[in-house]
Structures are given as structure tokens and as C-alpha cells.
Amino acid sequence: MKDLKKFTDEQIVQIVRTKNKELYLEIVTRYQEKLLRYAVYLTQDKTKAEDAVQESFIKAFINLNSFDLKKKFSSWIYRIVHNQVMNIINKHKKELPLLDNLDFDDGKDLELDLTKKEIQERVNKCINKISLMYSEPLSLYYIEEKSYEEISDILRLPVGTVGTRINRAKIMMKKICQNTK
Amino acid sequence: MSKHQINITKNVMTKIKTEQIKMKPKWYFLLGILSIFVAIVGLTIISIFLVSLVTFSLRSHGPMGIVRYQQIISNFPWWAPIIVIVGLITGVILLKKYDFSYKKNFLFIVLIFISAILLAGILIDVLGFDNFWIKKGPMRRFYQQYNGINNQERNNSGRGSRHF
Numbered sequence: 439m440k441d442l443k444k445f446t447d448e449q450i451v452q453i454v455r456t457k458n459k460e461l462y463l464e465i466v467t468r469y470q471e472k473l474l475r476y477a478v479y480l481t482q483d484k485t486k487a488e489d490a491v492q493e494s495f496i497k498a499f500i501n502l503n504s505f506d507l508k509k510k511f512s513s514w515i516y517r518i519v520h521n522q523v524m525n526i527i528n529k530h531k532k533e534l535p536l537l538d539n540l541d542f543d544d545g546k547d548l549e550l551d552l553t554k555k556e557i558q559e560r561v562n563k564c565i566n567k568i569s570l571m572y573s574e575p576l577s578l579y580y581i582e583e584k585s586y587e588e589i590s591d592i593l594r595l596p597v598g599t600v601g602t603r604i605n606r607a608k609i610m611m612k613k614i615c616q617n618t619k
Numbered sequence: 620m621s622k623h624q625i626n627i628t629k630n631v632m633t634k635i636k637t638e639q640i641k642m643k644p645k646w647y648f649l650l651g652i653l654s655i656f657v658a659i660v661g662l663t664i665i666s667i668f669l670v671s672l673v674t675f676s677l678r679s680h681g682p683m684g685i686v687r688y689q690q691i692i693s694n695f696p697w698w699a700p701i702i703v704i705v706g707l708i709t710g711v712i713l714l715k716k717y718d719f720s721y722k723k724n725f726l727f728i729v730l731i732f733i734s735a736i737l738l739a740g741i742l743i744d745v746l747g748f749d750n751f752w753i754k755k756g757p758m759r760r761f762y763q764q765y766n767g768i769n770n771q772e773r774n775n776s777g778r779g780s781r782h783f
Contacts, residue, residue, distance in 0.1 A: 455642070459635055466628050474627075488627060495631045496640055504648040594721040 447511035473519050480523045490522040513591035564615040572607035575600050659713050662706040669699040670740020
């Protein structure tokens with residue numbers, strides 16, 4: 439098992455399930471930083487994020503046999519973290535301000551106005567000012583660099599809805615972040 | 620951040636090594652999927668049966684049945700539509716547990732599911748498949764209980780009659 443980096447996540451999961459439990463370390467190593475960043479963004483609280491990620495790794499290990507090897511492991515583990523964080527948020531009743539009363543255009547030409555890098559920078563700066571409903575798919579797309587299909591699997595939303603929410607989030611960002619430049 | 624990362628790794632791996640946490644076996648999850656499937660099928664069958672019973676009960680009061688409101692009210696199996704509604708809600712919740720539910724339009728899936736149950740229940744009654752239950756079998760008494768005005772007649776003659 440010298441060249442673990444050559445193995446895909448799914449291959450490692452298969453080995454953890456059948457042969458070597460301790461290889462789960464590789465999974466934790468691969469994902470802890472990404473998941474922590476994602477959880478910190480969602481909770482806006484480092485300690486809660488750490489708890490959520492640790493609990494997610496534990497839950498993922500306990501339920502590893504329920505993972506379908508034909509699917510992407512990353513979407514599965516992100517989904518667990520999402521659920522864990524939502525439990526924490528609901529528990530603490532810490533609601534982010536909803537900005538649903540903003541006027542939207544269809545956002546079709548937005549890509550022309552903002553490059554991906556510009557959007558990434560703006561996302562990092564002022565994403566926490568947008569409601570979680572819109573900012574979560576946006577962060578998964580721009581910060582975690584997930585595809586629409588993966589975001590659909592993580593948030594359990596139709597791909598079309600993911601696209602709509604990302605577009606709306608971009609419009610919100612454009613409006614809100616202009617004032618915080 | 621690295622300090623916390625080390626702690627997470629250490630905490631998780633210690634729990635695995637000391638067997639404080641154990642992987643649930645594959646059969647546990649297979650059993651879960653099977654239970655959901657059986658529950659959905661069971662709820663569907665029960666709901667179809669009860670919808671056909673409700674249709675039967677309404678129809679069995681014969682022509683101008685609606686006018687005989689009191690009679691329908693007193694004889695109507697109110698528990699049946701309640702169980703149908705509870706069954707449908709539980710069925711929808713169980714359907715949501717399947718992976719496909721968010722990939723498709725879930726509202727559409729729910730509407731198809733409910734329509735199929737209502738249609739099947741009504742068709743069973745309208746096409747007369749429930750006549751078998753009325754005439755013989757363990758459900759005979761059960762059906763006759765909700766057969767409104769025809770009860771007396773059927774008990775005397777020993778055969779069912781249909782009113783449209």
C-alpha cells in the first residue's frame with residue numbers, strides 16, 4: 439500500500455470495508471481540510487465546524503457499507519457533513535439573514551460581467567451575507583469546485599434547481615458585494 | 620488549522636483502532652432498503668383496497684345515494700379514508716428516502732403515486748373485481764357491513780346486487 443495516492447476514494451473505501459480498517463486514515467487525510475473549510479463556511483464557527491467534521495467522519499465510517507461504490511465518495515461525505523452542520527444550525531437556531539426580497543433578473547449575462555476568479559474572490563469576501571439556501575450551492579461550486587451534478591447529489595436537489603440557486607446567488611453577490619469592495 | 624486537523628485524525632482513528640466505533644454490516648442496510656420497499660408496496664396495496672372500499676360504500680347506497688346523506692354518514696367507513704391519507708403520506712415520506720426522488724420532479728412522482736392508487740382503487744370497484752369479496756371469502760362480512768341499504772336485501776337473498 440505504498441502508492442495510496444494512485445487509488446481512487448472508492449477503491450480505498452473498498453479496501454477499508456473488506457481488508458484494512460486503518461486505511462480510513464487516508465480518507466480522513468484527503469478530506470479533512472476540504473470538509474473543515476466547507477463546515478466553517480456553513481457554521482461561521484470553527485469549533486462547531488470541527489465537531490461537525492469529526493462526527494461526520496465517525497458516521498461515515500459506521501455507515502461505510504451503505505455507500506454505493508458506483509457513486510462518488512466525495513459527494514457522499516459532503517452530504518454527511520451538510521446534514522451534520524444542518525443539525526447543529528437547527529439546534530442553535532442561528533439563522534442567517536434571508537435576503538429573498540431582492541429583485542432578480544434572469545442572470546444570463548452575468549458570466550460576461552464576472553470572471554470565475556472574480557466571483558471566487560467575491561464569494562470568499564461576502565458569501566456569509568447571503569442566505570444559506572443560495573450561498574451553499576455557490577460555495578460548493580466556486581470554493582469547493584464541485585460540478586452541478588455533484589452539488590445536486592450533496593444537497594439532494596434537482597440539477598436545474600442547483601443552477602437556478604447559483605445564478606440567483608451570483609446576482610445577490612453582485613448587488614451586495616458592490617458595497618463592500 | 621493544522622492543530623485541529625491532527626486532533627480530528629487522531630480522535631477518529633483512535634476510535635476505530637480501539638473499536639469504540641464499528642462499521643455496520645452490509646445486511647443491515649440491505650434489510651433497511653427491503654423494509655422500505657415492503658412498506659411502500661404494503662401501503663400501496665392497503666390504500667388501493669381502502670379506496671375501492673370507500674367507492675363501494677358510496678355507490679352501494681344506490682341511485683340518489685347522495686340525497687340519503689344521513690344514511691351515508693352513519694354507515695360510511697370513516698376510518699378508511701383516514702388510513703388512506705396516513706398511508707399516502709407515509710408512502711411519500713418513504714419514497715423520498717430513495718435516491719431517485721431528488722433527481723426527478725418529486726412533486727410529479729408524488730402525484731403519479733397518489734393518482735395511481737386512487738385510480739386503481741376506483742377501477743377495482745367500478746369493474747366489479749370487489750364482487751368476489753362481497754359474495755364469498757373472508758372479506759364478505761366486512762364488505763356487507765358497508766353496503767348501506769342493500770344489507771338487508773342481500774342478507775335475505777344471499778346474493779349481491781350492483782347499483783349504478
